[in-house]
Amino acid sequence: MDLAFIVLIQIVTSVAMLALISLGLAVIFGMMRVINLAHGEFLMLGAYAAILATGHGVNLWISMLLVAPVSVAIVGVIVERLIIRRLYGRMIDTMLATWGLSLALIGLVTMVFGNTNTGFSAPLGSIAIGDFRMSAYELFLVVFTALLMAAVFAVFRFTRLGLIARGTMQNPDMAAALGIAPSTVYAITFAVGAALSGLAGALIAPLAGVVPTMGTAYIAKAFITVITGGAAILAGTLSASGLLGTVNTLGSFLTTPVLGEVGLLAAAIVLLRLLPRGITGRFLKGSL
Amino acid sequence: MNAALKSTWGPIALAAIAALVACWYLPASMELFALINATVFVSMAILALSLALVWGYGGILCFGQAAFFGLGGYTYAVAAINLGDTTGAVPLAILVPAGFAALLGYFLFYGRISDVYLGVITLTVTLILFKFINSTAGDMWTIGQAPLGGFNGIPMTPPLNFPGDMSAMLMPDQIFVLAVLGLLLCYVIAKLILASHFGRVVVAVKENELRAELLGYDVRLYKLVIFIIGGAMAGLAGMFFANCVFVSPTMFSLGYSGQIIIWVIVGGLGTLVGPVIGCILLQMLTNWAGTLEGIDPNLVLGAILVAAVLLLPKGLLPTITGLLRRGDR
Numbered sequence: 175m176d177l178a179f180i181v182l183i184q185i186v187t188s189v190a191m192l193a194l195i196s197l198g199l200a201v202i203f204g205m206m207r208v209i210n211l212a213h214g215e216f217l218m219l220g221a222y223a224a225i226l227a228t229g230h231g232v233n234l235w236i237s238m239l240l241v242a243p244v245s246v247a248i249v250g251v252i253v254e255r256l257i258i259r260r261l262y263g264r265m266i267d268t269m270l271a272t273w274g275l276s277l278a279l280i281g282l283v284t285m286v287f288g289n290t291n292t293g294f295s296a297p298l299g300s301i302a303i304g305d306f307r308m309s310a311y312e313l314f315l316v317v318f319t320a321l322l323m324a325a326v327f328a329v330f331r332f333t334r335l336g337l338i339a340r341g342t343m344q345n346p347d348m349a350a351a352l353g354i355a356p357s358t359v360y361a362i363t364f365a366v367g368a369a370l371s372g373l374a375g376a377l378i379a380p381l382a383g384v385v386p387t388m389g390t391a392y393i394a395k396a397f398i399t400v401i402t403g404g405a406a407i408l409a410g411t412l413s414a415s416g417l418l419g420t421v422n423t424l425g426s427f428l429t430t431p432v433l434g435e436v437g438l439l440a441a442a443i444v445l446l447r448l449l450p451r452g453i454t455g456r457f458l459k460g461s462l
Numbered sequence: 463m464n465a466a467l468k469s470t471w472g473p474i475a476l477a478a479i480a481a482l483v484a485c486w487y488l489p490a491s492m493e494l495f496a497l498i499n500a501t502v503f504v505s506m507a508i509l510a511l512s513l514a515l516v517w518g519y520g521g522i523l524c525f526g527q528a529a530f531f532g533l534g535g536y537t538y539a540v541a542a543i544n545l546g547d548t549t550g551a552v553p554l555a556i557l558v559p560a561g562f563a564a565l566l567g568y569f570l571f572y573g574r575i576s577d578v579y580l581g582v583i584t585l586t587v588t589l590i591l592f593k594f595i596n597s598t599a600g601d602m603w604t605i606g607q608a609p610l611g612g613f614n615g616i617p618m619t620p621p622l623n624f625p626g627d628m629s630a631m632l633m634p635d636q637i638f639v640l641a642v643l644g645l646l647l648c649y650v651i652a653k654l655i656l657a658s659h660f661g662r663v664v665v666a667v668k669e670n671e672l673r674a675e676l677l678g679y680d681v682r683l684y685k686l687v688i689f690i691i692g693g694a695m696a697g698l699a700g701m702f703f704a705n706c707v708f709v710s711p712t713m714f715s716l717g718y719s720g721q722i723i724i725w726v727i728v729g730g731l732g733t734l735v736g737p738v739i740g741c742i743l744l745q746m747l748t749n750w751a752g753t754l755e756g757i758d759p760n761l762v763l764g765a766i767l768v769a770a771v772l773l774l775p776k777g778l779l780p781t782i783t784g785l786l787r788r789g790d791r
Contacts (some may be wrong), residue, residue, distance in 0.1 A: 209578065260772055265578060266523060267771050270727055273720055274767025281761025390716055394589050401582045432597035439586045439593075446583055447573045 180308070181427055187312050189419030190319040195378065195392050196399040196411050197322065198371030203400050204407035205343050205363050207265060208258060211272040213396055214389025215279040216368050220246045220375030221384045222283065225292055234297060242376030243369035250368025254361045262360070276389065283386040291383050315377060326370070327408050330462055339363055398442045404452020408462050413453045418442060470657040473735070474650050481646040489635035498634055498706045503745050504641040505702035508648055508695060510725040510741035511734060515652050516692035517723075518732045519661070520685060521668030523577075526584030527722050529591055530559035530693040532713035534700025536595070536610075539619040539709045544606035549625045555701035556694045563693025564686070571682040571689070576671075585719060592714035615710025622705055634706075641702045645738070648695050652734055655691065664688050724763065728770045730777025740778060 199213040210216070220242040227237030257275060261268045298310040330336035339359055342349040346356040382388060399418055403410025421441045426434030449456045489497060513527045537558040541551035566587060570580055599612025608616060622637055624630040632640070655661040667674040667681045675681050700713065712718065721744075729740020744763065751759035774781050 257768060257772065267775070269578070269581075270723065271768050271771040274724070274764045274769075274771065276764065277720070277760045278764030278768065281758035281764060284758045285756065285761065394585065394716060398582060398586055401579065430597070432593055435593050436590050439590045443583050443586055446575065446579055447569060450573070450575050450579055 190316040192415035202367035212276040214393030216371035217375030218389040220372030221379035224376035238376040243373040246372025247369035254364040404454030406454035410454040508699035510737040512695035514737035520688040525581040526588035528718040529588040530696035531700040534697030535704040535709040543608040559697030560694035567689040730779035736779030
């Protein structure tokens with residue numbers, strides 16, 4: 175019984191992790207149809223921002239929940255102005271340019287911080303479930319991810335800002351005619367996506383260890399989750415990470431962690447073969 | 463002889479002369495280490511050519527060309543160790559990736575997957591192979607007498623020998639010449655394909671899939687065949703690579719897959735020679751950047767890719783030839 179419970183918790187954790195690392199990418203892809211292959215490096219920058227801030231004596235929670243997203247949002251604005259802006263509507267070119275950006279960021283961070291593994295240990299200690307102990311921090315991540323998803327949903331669905339953003343993405347010319355500057359909306363949306371990525375990076379830093387190349391470990395997973403999810407930001411991320419995370423955990427549990435990952439990737443391929451526009455391309459169409 | 467074929471022979475002759483000069487001049491003038499390095503460059507150039515064909519003319523953005531490269535390398539290493547003789551290992555290193563491309567391509571094109579989704583799936587397949595090969599450390603993962611070696615790869619890849627005579631190993635300069643001839647052969651094959659009816663249909667499919675389909679061509683089949691040819695070439699590239707370095711899971715890595723795309727984009731999408739030049743230039747640049755104090759090669763490579771996408775959307779070669787043509791007038 176305890177074992178089943180533990181497996182269940184592991185599934186929930188792995189789903190939450192997938193959702194967390196994919197959310198920033200999903201916002202940028204779902205809203206702007208831009209695939210940001212530097213997403214992994216946004217995670218990495220968030221982690222480094224948190225480490226730097228705690229190193230300078232800032233409270234751990236403030237540096238993870240505030241400093242990291244804000245600093246990566248600033249990076250996001252700069253990237254949008256310098257690169258993404260020139261390539262709207264050219265999906266493949268944007269992918270390639272952001273890939274170049276990702277390489278350049280890895281190189282830059284390696285030059286500044288060196289290729290060493292830094293990081294901080296997970297706060298909150300552990301809690302007991304029956305005979306097992308699990309880290310309370312992972313539980314916190316699950317709850318936090320759920321709250322974050324709810325918050326993103328609320329902002330896009332219920333606020334005027336969200337309405338403007340959705341309207342601009344649907345028809346930029348119309349929005350411009352109504353007195354809204356599409357380019358500002360694009361920049362803000364990209365910054366929001368970047369901030370979510372930075373936040374996710376800082377939050378996973380205690381679990382993963384921080385190296386300049388840490389982004390590459392996540393980019394493929396996040397990319398695949400977002401594409402299998404389809405265009406809807408939240409419904410897509412949730413359904414895809416729910417499915418892929420479950421496959422991953424069950425696979426790891428029944429065989430080895432490597433085969434679990436292989437199972438995740440294989441499931442994504444089969445899904446894309448059956449639903450070429452992603453899960454939300456067929457089901458949950460038009461949802462957020 | 464039709465016009466397309468006529469305009470094909472000129473570039474082929476030029477390429478043949480360049481290859482002969484390289485074979486004649488380079489092995490005699492280079493140190494052993496530099497020569498082996500040059501062979502690596504040539505194997506990479508074959509890889510770049512394979513994607514130039516598949517992506518530049520077939521319109522198939524294959525994010526996982528490294529999968530066929532790695533498969534070619536591993537097939538060669540495993541077969542050479544087991545057979546002792548590399549005569550059979552070389553065709554296998556071409557056939558296995560081609561077969562894999564056939565399977566994957568059937569799944570992709572007959573499923574009518576296109577665009578970014580195609581890129582995601584090919585990338586995912588490469589990552590699966592990467593993860594799988596990485597986990598093959600230990601005695602249970604052997605094929606015949608060849609241990610797969612996990613993340614260490616197979617360090618003792620036998621070098622090529624004369625066909626049929628397993629005691630006569632080829633020298634590094636002979637392998638270099640062979641690799642250059644392999645590159646030339648792939649180029650000639652690609653040129654001839656593009657001049658043929660088949661090749662022109664492939665380009666037509668790339669330009670407008672719906673129109674080609676309405677004209678009665680089975681676009682799925684044309685894409686599949688060009689994909690298989692690309693896979694076979696990448697396998698050959700992997701075989702030469704395995705000869706000068708050794709096979710390891712990095713051959714399947716995200717970094718490799720990305721690099722190939724960078725070569726093609728920088729050299730010029732939609733040309734054959736451009737990606738080859740792009741590949742060799744960027745390889746030299748990466749090597750050079752690696753020797754610089756305090757500058758990370760990734761930074762250089764990344765900045766070049768961003769600049770190429772923003773400033774040279776057509777790539778190096780088409781931009782230069784475009785400028786030259788304008789100068790003529």
